Amino acid sequence: MTDDTLARYRQSIDNIDAALVFMLAERFKVTQAVGRYKAEKDLPPADPGREERQIARLRALARDADLDPEFSEKFLRFIIEEVIRHHTRFQAS
Ligand SMILES: O=C(O)C(=O)C[C@]1(C(=O)O)C=C[C@@H](O)C=C1
Structure with a gap:
């Protein structure tokens, strides 16, 4: 069975x-550079103040875009958590 409408939606989703x-690949390329820089300069992997500002900004953008701010915060926290894990590995090596 073919459903052209569903197929078109799915093409757009893909x-x-x-x-x-x-976009995530580009973001992680930059954060890898940040991780190396922080390790060189002996800076801590996490910057909670920066994170709070990023989250506040993203929540506002999400509201404007009619996207759930809770979801966008969870999504950003999930990414940042992974970045901090990478930064911590750089500091250890
Ligand atoms: O901006 C930094 O200092 C980063 O290391 C990048 C980043 C991020 O992924 O956006 C990751 C960890 C920090 O806690 C804050 C932000």
């Missing part, structure tokens, strides 16, 4: 998912 992967 494009968006691909864009998300590319």
Whole structure:
């Protein structure tokens, strides 16, 4: 059975998912550089003040874009948690 409407929606979803992967790859490239820099300069892996500002900004953007702010906060925290794990590995090596 073919459902053209569903197929079109899914094509768009696939494009968006691909864009998300590319954007995340770029973000992690930058944060890897930040991790190396922080390790060199003996800076702590996490910066809770910066995180709070990022989350407040993202929540406001989410509200404007009609996206659930709770979800956007969870999503950003999930990414930052992984970044901090990478930073911590740089400090140990
Ligand atoms: O901005 C930094 O200092 C970073 O290390 C990047 C980043 C982020 O992924 O956005 C990660 C960890 C910090 O706690 C804050 C922000």
